[in-house]
Amino acid sequence: MRILILGGDGYLGWPTAMYLSRRGHEVGVVDNFAKRRWEKELNIMPLVPIPPLEERVRIWQQVTGLPIHAVTADLCDYPQTKEILRDFRPDAIVHYGEQPSAPFSMMDQHRSVFTQTNNITGTLNLLWAMREHAPRCHLVKLGTMGEYGTPNIDIEEGFIEIEHNGRRDVLPFPKQPGSFYHLSKVHDSHNILFACRVWNLRSTDLNQGVVYGIETDETALHPELVTSFHYDEVFGTALNRFCVQAVAGVPLTVYGQGRQKRGFLNIRDTLRCVELALLNPPGIGEYRVFNQFTEIFSVLELAELVKRQGEKLGLSVKLQHLKNPRVEAETHYYNARHQKLLELGLEPHRLSDVLIDSMLARIQENAQRIRPEIILPRVQWDHASSHPSSQAAAREGKGKQRRSVLEESVKAAKI
Amino acid sequence: MRILILGGDGYLGWPTAMYLSRRGHEVGVVDNFAKRRWEKELNIMPLVPIPPLEERVRIWQQVTGLPIHAVTADLCDYPQTKEILRDFRPDAIVHYGEQPSAPFSMMDQHRSVFTQTNNITGTLNLLWAMREHAPRCHLVKLGTMGEYGTPNIDIEEGFIEIEHNGRRDVLPFPKQPGSFYHLSKVHDSHNILFACRVWNLRSTDLNQGVVYGIETDETALHPELVTSFHYDEVFGTALNRFCVQAVAGVPLTVYGQGRQKRGFLNIRDTLRCVELALLNPPGIGEYRVFNQFTEIFSVLELAELVKRQGEKLGLSVKLQHLKNPRVEAETHYYNARHQKLLELGLEPHRLSDVLIDSMLARIQENAQRIRPEIILPRVQWDHASSHPSSQAAAREGKGKQRRSVLEESVKAAKI
Numbered sequence: 001m002r003i004l005i006l007g008g009d010g011y012l013g014w015p016t017a018m019y020l021s022r023r024g025h026e027v028g029v030v031d032n033f034a035k036r037r038w039e040k041e042l043n044i045m046p047l048v049p050i051p052p053l054e055e056r057v058r059i060w061q062q063v064t065g066l067p068i069h070a071v072t073a074d075l076c077d078y079p080q081t082k083e084i085l086r087d088f089r090p091d092a093i094v095h096y097g098e099q100p101s102a103p104f105s106m107m108d109q110h111r112s113v114f115t116q117t118n119n120i121t122g123t124l125n126l127l128w129a130m131r132e133h134a135p136r137c138h139l140v141k142l143g144t145m146g147e148y149g150t151p152n153i154d155i156e157e158g159f160i161e162i163e164h165n166g167r168r169d170v171l172p173f174p175k176q177p178g179s180f181y182h183l184s185k186v187h188d189s190h191n192i193l194f195a196c197r198v199w200n201l202r203s204t205d206l207n208q209g210v211v212y213g214i215e216t217d218e219t220a221l222h223p224e225l226v227t228s229f230h231y232d233e234v235f236g237t238a239l240n241r242f243c244v245q246a247v248a249g250v251p252l253t254v255y256g257q258g259r260q261k262r263g264f265l266n267i268r269d270t271l272r273c274v275e276l277a278l279l280n281p282p283g284i285g286e287y288r289v290f291n292q293f294t295e296i297f298s299v300l301e302l303a304e305l306v307k308r309q310g311e312k313l314g315l316s317v318k319l320q321h322l323k324n325p326r327v328e329a330e331t332h333y334y335n336a337r338h339q340k341l342l343e344l345g346l347e348p349h350r351l352s353d354v355l356i357d358s359m360l361a362r363i364q365e366n367a368q369r370i371r372p373e374i375i376l377p378r379v380q381w382d383h384a385s386s387h388p389s390s391q392a393a394a395r396e397g398k399g400k401q402r403r404s405v406l407e408e409s410v411k412a413a414k415i
Numbered sequence: 416m417r418i419l420i421l422g423g424d425g426y427l428g429w430p431t432a433m434y435l436s437r438r439g440h441e442v443g444v445v446d447n448f449a450k451r452r453w454e455k456e457l458n459i460m461p462l463v464p465i466p467p468l469e470e471r472v473r474i475w476q477q478v479t480g481l482p483i484h485a486v487t488a489d490l491c492d493y494p495q496t497k498e499i500l501r502d503f504r505p506d507a508i509v510h511y512g513e514q515p516s517a518p519f520s521m522m523d524q525h526r527s528v529f530t531q532t533n534n535i536t537g538t539l540n541l542l543w544a545m546r547e548h549a550p551r552c553h554l555v556k557l558g559t560m561g562e563y564g565t566p567n568i569d570i571e572e573g574f575i576e577i578e579h580n581g582r583r584d585v586l587p588f589p590k591q592p593g594s595f596y597h598l599s600k601v602h603d604s605h606n607i608l609f610a611c612r613v614w615n616l617r618s619t620d621l622n623q624g625v626v627y628g629i630e631t632d633e634t635a636l637h638p639e640l641v642t643s644f645h646y647d648e649v650f651g652t653a654l655n656r657f658c659v660q661a662v663a664g665v666p667l668t669v670y671g672q673g674r675q676k677r678g679f680l681n682i683r684d685t686l687r688c689v690e691l692a693l694l695n696p697p698g699i700g701e702y703r704v705f706n707q708f709t710e711i712f713s714v715l716e717l718a719e720l721v722k723r724q725g726e727k728l729g730l731s732v733k734l735q736h737l738k739n740p741r742v743e744a745e746t747h748y749y750n751a752r753h754q755k756l757l758e759l760g761l762e763p764h765r766l767s768d769v770l771i772d773s774m775l776a777r778i779q780e781n782a783q784r785i786r787p788e789i790i791l792p793r794v795q796w797d798h799a800s801s802h803p804s805s806q807a808a809a810r811e812g813k814g815k816q817r818r819s820v821l822e823e824s825v826k827a828a829k830i
Contacts, residue, residue, distance in 0.1 A: 078524055109493055109543040116539065117532045120602075124531065124595075128524040152584035153577060162568060162577055162589075167748070169567035171589035174577075175605065180539075183609060187535075187602040190590065194598060198742040198796050327613040333582070381613050 001278065002026045004088055006075065006126075007096030008068075009033060009053045011228050011235075012142070012211065012270055016094060018218035018225065019271040020278075021066045028088050029053065030097065032074040034118075035228075035235070038104065044235070044374045046228040047214075047244065047366050059224045075122030078129070085133040092138040092278050093130075097122055098184070102146070102326075103234050103379040105181035112180040119184040120191065127195040138281040139203040140274060141192060143185045145263045145293060145336065147207055149176030150329050155336035158205065158289020178328055179381070189289075196287035203286075204277040208270065209263030209293025212239035212351070214362050216268055227267075232374040239264065239302050241375060243356070246310035246317045247363045248370045253377070256324030258300030261334035263293030266349040276344040291338040294348035309356040313364075325377040416693065417441045419503055421490065421541075422511030424448060424468045426643050426650075427557070427626065427685055431509060433633035433640065434686040435693075436481045443503050444468065445512065447489040449533075450643075450650070453519065459650070459789045461643040462629075462659065462781050474639045490537030493544070500548040507553040507693050508545075512537055513599070517561070517741075518649045518794040520596035527595040534599040535606065542610040553696040554618040555689060556607060558600045560678045560708060560751065562622055564591030565744050570751035573620065573704020593743055594796070604704075611702035618701075619692040623685065624678030624708025627654035627766070629777050631683055642682075647789040654679065654717050656790060658771070661725035661732045662778045663785045668792070671739030673715030676749035678708030681764040691759040706753040709763035724771040728779075740792040 003020055007013040008029025021027040031053060039045050051059075057068045069088070073080040075097050098119040099105065105115035123141070130137055148155045151174070160173045172193065175186045192203050214229045230236040231244035242252045265273075273292045282288045297305075303319050310317040324330065342348075349355065363370075418435055422428040423444025436442040446468060454460050466474075472483045484503070488495040490512050513534040514520065520530035538556070545552055563570045566589070575588045587608065590601045607618050629644045645651040646659035657667045680688075688707045697703045712720075718734050725732040739745065757763075764770065778785075 078528075109540065112543065113493075113536050113539050116535055116602075116606075120531055120535065121528050124528050125524065128527065151586055153579040153582045153586075160577070160579065160589075162575070164568040164575065167568045171566055171568075172591065174575075174586035174589055176587065177605070177609065180606070180609075183602075183605055186605055187531075187598075190592070190598055190601055191531075191595070194592065194595075200797075382615075 001091045002089060003028070003278065004084070004090040004093045005029045005096065006093060007031060007098065008070065010035060010096055010100070011230065012267065013096040014053075014056065015216045015219060015227050015267060016096070016271055016274055017068055018060060019216065020275065021060065021068050022064060022218060023275070028069040028071065028090070029057075030071045030073050030084060032072065034099070042234055044230070044232040046230050047363065047369055048226050048229060050226065050228045051224050056225060059222055063222050063225070075125055076118060078125045081125045082129045082133060085129045085137075090134060090137050092140060092281070093126070094140045094142075094274055094278075095123065095126065096142050099181065101234050102179035102181040103377070105179050105184070106381055107379050115181050116184045116187065120187050123188045124191060127192065127199075127201065130201055131195070131199045135199070135201065136284065138278065139192065139201065140277050141188065141203055141205050143189055143205045143207045144182060145207050145209045145291060146179075146182040147175050147177050147186045147189060148173060148336065149178060150332040150334055151176060152333050155291070157291045157337055157340055158207070178326065193287045196285055200285040202282045202284055203288075204282060205287065205289045206273065206277065206292045207289055209265050210237045210239070211265055211267050211270055212237060212359070213267035214240070214359055216271060231370070233377045233379065236375070238299055239306070242303055242306040243359050243363055244370055245372075245375060246306050246315050247360060247367050248372050249316065250372045250375070251318040251320035252303045252306060253375065254299055254303050254319055254321050255326060255377070256330045257321065258303060259298050259330050260328060261296055261298045261332070263291070263296050263336055263338065264351065265292065265294045266351070266355070268349050269294055269346065272346055273341050276341055276346060280344050290340045291336055292341060293336070293338055295351055296334060296336070297351070305351070306356060309360060313357070313360055322377065325380045327381040416506045417504060418443070418693065419499070419505040419508045420444045420511065421508060422446060422513065423485070425450060425511055425515070426645065427682065428511040429468075429471065430631045430634060430642050430682060431511070431686055431689055432483055433475060434631065435690065436475065436483050437479060437633060438690070443484040443486065443505070444472075445486045445488050445499060447487065449514070457649055459645070459647040461645050462778065462784055463641050463644060465641065465643045466639050471640060474637055478637050478640070490540055491533060493540045496540045497544045497548060500544045500552075505549060505552050507555060507696070508541070509555045509557075509689055509693075510538065510541065511557050514596065516649050517594035517596040518792070520594050520599070521796055522794050530596050531599045531602065535602050538603045539606060542607065542614075542616065545616055546610070546614045550614070550616065551699065553693065554607070554616065555692050556603065556618055556620050558604055558620045558622045559597060560622050560624045560706060561594075561597040562590050562592050562601045562604060563588060563751070564593055565676075565747040565749055566591065567748050570706070572706045572752055572755055573622070593741065608702045611700055615700040617697045617699055618703075619697055620702065620704045621688065621692065621707045622704055624680050625652045625654065626680055626682050626685055627652060627774070628682035629655070629774055631686060646785070648792045648794065651790070653714055654721070657718055657721040658774050658778050659785055660790060661721050661730050662775060662782050663787050664731065665787045665790070666733040666735035667718045667721060668790065669714055669718050669734055669736050670741060670792070671745045672736065673718060674713050674745050675743060676711055676713045676747070678706070678711050678751055678753065679766065680708045680710070681766070681770070683764055684709055684761065687761055688756050691756055691761060695759050705755045706751055707756060708751070708753055710766055711749060711751070712766070720766070721771060724775060728772070728775055737792065740795045742796040
């Protein structure tokens with residue numbers, strides 16, 4: 001199969017590219033390296049420095065003899081997007097190419113608007129380009145379980161049969177996302193469903209849980225094939241952050257009481273889920289949703305698990321409950337269906353003790369690289385921007401904005 | 416009350432401004448005149464030429480002695496948006512300031528992306544500016560009944576109680592919008608709901624039906640106070656278009672069988688609904704939805720009504736069924752609740768014979784201005800762009816896009 005991976009330089013994009021390449025597919029990766037710029041901007045970095053994509057592609061070819069084609073492009077540039085589809089002629093596209101962080105989207109006005117316009121424009125451009133150059137191509141889109149929020153009923157996979165006043169219909173599951181980032185994924189889902197219906201495109205929307213893990217079979221082949229493991233407040237996910245905190249000897253930071261429940265999955269299962277979606281494509285004009293996670297935990301359960309395992313390794317691990325920077329229900333019902341990928345053959349890696357040992361061990365090898373100061377949450381959902389880089393941006397912007405508004409007032413009638 | 420009308424130069428914005436001004440409110444109008452530019456671009460125009468906003472404001476003051484404050488600004492410019500809120504200190508904002516046409520949003524890639532980024536960015540900027548400068552201000556946002564699509568169950572006002580596997584919750588009503596424009600309104604609704612929840616803003620989302628009518632008590636005060644009545648395929652609504660076709664002596668163009676049912680309301684009721692929302696604001700942190708229409712008709716019923724009334728006036732009126740340019744269900748269940756505005760005191764104008772007479776009469780006065788060639792649909796939902804202005808744009812863009820992709824390929828690794 002000819003498969004394009006969008007966002008192929010990222011935490012999941014790069015391991016997906018190697019995984020699919022090793023299984024005999026013709027793989028192309030596309031990235032605009034925006035995340036590497038944001039890392040610099042926010043003064044954060046992954047645990048292990050990541051070689052340039054070009055370099056990883058070269059090593060991959062050296063180690064496995066398999067080519068991965070890399071292109072630098074921005075999905076927000078429509079002519080580029082069209083040209084890539086026309087030239088590569090993909091049978092399938094795996095779309096990770098979006099701004100992936102909830103805290104980033106909540107930092108300030110600029111980043112919130114950027115997150116939504118960037119993510120929506122990229123996906124819309126892709127849909128228009130598919131319509132023109134690859135109408136039978138299967139779009140595998142990475143969404144998030146966070147699109148659903150935490151309703152007081154069971155969460156179904158994308159659609160729910162509703163009986164109301166004696167009539168029935170199967171309708172999109174109502175969405176209650178918790179950040180401008182999560183909202184952007186909801187917007188994408190609505191746009192993709194519409195494009196499938198009106199243009200007969202086909203797509204699988206993977207509503208993914210929180211991914212953890214640092215290693216896959218392919219990253220293990222060579223030290224330079226590593227993926228970008230983030231543990232900071234902006235790009236790091238809860239379990240990855242807890243493991244790093246345990247190794248660094250700082251308290252595990254639990255937001256609020258930690259009773260928030262979420263779906264989790266191992267990075268190895270992400271790759272297998274994407275593969276299962278690719279091998280079992282939807283019909284022409286079909287839009288389907290798979291809930292992609294394997295286990296549900298509360299944040300506190302995760303922290304306690306890491307504490308127990310850390311202590312077995314001789315680490316001294318404490319928990320610290322922080323005032324929750326997010327506005328979210330902390331005590332809530334949570335039961336989300338996740339049958340469809342299991343039915344296609346997914347055999348989940350469980351968050352077993354062994355697994356935590358191996359994550360902790362891999363992090364310990366890099367313990368000297370940990371920068372504890374980037375872990376604590378500074379982005380507040382309901383406060384004025386408190387992230388230092390936002391304040392700096394605001395100060396810097398103020399001069400500019402005052403000038404432009406003054407110029408405008410001259411032209412405009414006085415209010 | 417200090418009330419800002421965004422999109423105050425438009426079909427509904429301008430009559431709303433006059434209506435509220437006359438009722439003793441301090442009214443400011445904001446517009447970037449984008450729609451006047453699109454009219455030129457697409458070579459279409461309203462039935463009666465519309466004087467510049469400045470001129471209408473001057474005449475309004477002359478006729479009534481009441482000031483309306485006008486500002487030229489683009490909501491996509493965040494510093495401008497903030498400055499307006501800071502200076503005007505509105506108690507309420509009525510937000511019509513978006514790209515309002517479904518066919519426009521379906522014309523081509525550029526206009527589809529523009530519609531979504533323009534509408535979403537404007538509303539997000541407004542929410543951020545309200546958070547900073549007007550956190551208690553009431554945002555009255557114009558949405559559309561088209562957000563819901565045509566589900567096989569009764570449509571509720573924004574939220575629905577769902578019982579599922581023995582549990583219950585009240586959740587956002589599932590949305591199935593029918594164009595990139597309608598999708599943009601769905602995205603707005605999700606964003607506003609979130610901002611109310613997280614930032615304690617307050618908003619009324621008016622899911623409005625199809626508006627018809629050419630005259631209000633205030634436009635009738637002076638010929639130059641007229642509002643922009645469109646009958647073309649891009650900005651014209653179904654009933655307005657039918658009335659113009661009847662007067663012009665061309666067949667009424669019914670899309671498909673015409674069994675599509677929609678909610679309709681008189682432009683005078685739009686003004687009253689907005690007023691009722693303003694006079695009965697939601698609580699702090701509350702997001703509520705009113706379905707704003709008064710009667711449900713099928714498109715064919717509308718056409719037949721116009722035919723009957725036209726014939727009474729001595730017009731020869733024929734119906735013509737065109738292949739439906741839209742992808743939509745033509746035979747479907749449709750029952751949408753619209754109680755909340757009635758409970759607040761709305762007394763609907765019915766689409767009575769008299770009303771059609773008066774619309775037809777006003778159009779007859781301007782019969783010589785009608786340009787029948789701009790009525791027929793050229794934008795196809797499921798075809799390659801067929802609107803002449805899109806084809807021209809595509810031809811023009813092609814040279815540019817080829818260059819930029821070539822330049823890019825030099826920089827990029829080869830795919």
